[in-house]
Each structure stands twice: as structure tokens, then as C-alpha cells.
Amino acid sequence: MTPPGLLLRDAAPGDAPLLARFVRALAAYERLEHEAVGTEEDFRRLLFGTPPRAEALIAESGGAPVGFALWYYAVSTFLAKPSLYVEDVFVEPAHRGRGIGRAIFRDLARRALAAGCGRMEWSVLDWNAPAIAFYRSLGARPREGWTLQRLSGPALAALAAA
Secondary structure (H helix, E strand, C coil): CCCCCEEEEECCHHHHHHHHHHHHHHHHHCCCHHHCCCCHHHHHHHHHCCCCCCEEEEEEECCEEEEEEEEEEEEECCCCEEEEEEEEEEECHHHCCCCHHHHHHHHHHHHHHHCCCCEEEECCCCCCHHHHHHHHHHCCCCCCCCCCCCCCHHHHHHHHHC
């Protein structure tokens, strides 16, 4: 059930400043402010460039923006189907516990099924017990035995130049 007064809408190009603000707030919560370097223009290119590389929605409660989700489609070769990868979901702290996060994930699950996806996946920081408990309440389970690997910055450039 969607909470009363909640609207989930696709992000529009004019939402780039709002998305940048939400991402900075998420980064502060996750103690990763130093990694949140995306600009409003970066979000415009990511979401509305040619081709768009990701999608986003804005959660509004009582007409005010209170959260967002950003996702993209990956591929599962084992399933031979697309996967919806949830990059970020954020609900402002004052609005948590009202069913907004659950409504966002329900919307994303519907999008995943409509796109023929075999699964939805996302990452969560291992110390974020409230988020982990919330994900378990949705029926999500950790991917045992796997760890996320990352190449970025100088290491990415060095490999590309080799």
C-alpha cells in the first residue's frame, strides 16, 4: 500500500539539482562525502544524455521531494536476462518509517518485472543495520561468497593505458 500523499514520479532534467542534493545527503549519511563529486550537469548527462545511462525517480510527500532512487539495467549471463541494479535509494531521515522506502522498492520491482528482469540487486554497507533489516523485511538476501571489486581513479587509468 502506498502511503497517503506519496507520489513517485520519474525524474526530469530540472531535477538534477535535487538529485545532486539527495546524493550528497546520502553520502553524508554513509560517511562517504569525499566520494560524492557528481555535479548537476553530470546527473543531467547520466540520466538524460544520449543515450541515457541510468534512470531515477523522485519521491514526493505532500508535494515536497523527500527521496529518490537511481538505477540502471545490467545483465545476468547465467539467467540470460537483464537485471535491475539499484545504485541508490535515499529517503530523508525525517520521512523514514512511513513506508516510502517500501513504496520505492515496490515500484522498482514492478519496473524490473515489466522489463523482463530476472532479478534486482544492490549493495549495502555492512555497518548499516537499519537498511539491512529493512532489506530483509522485503525478502532480500545477501549474496554469500561474493565480494564487490572496484577499479577507479589511477588504477582504472593505469589498466586502460597498459
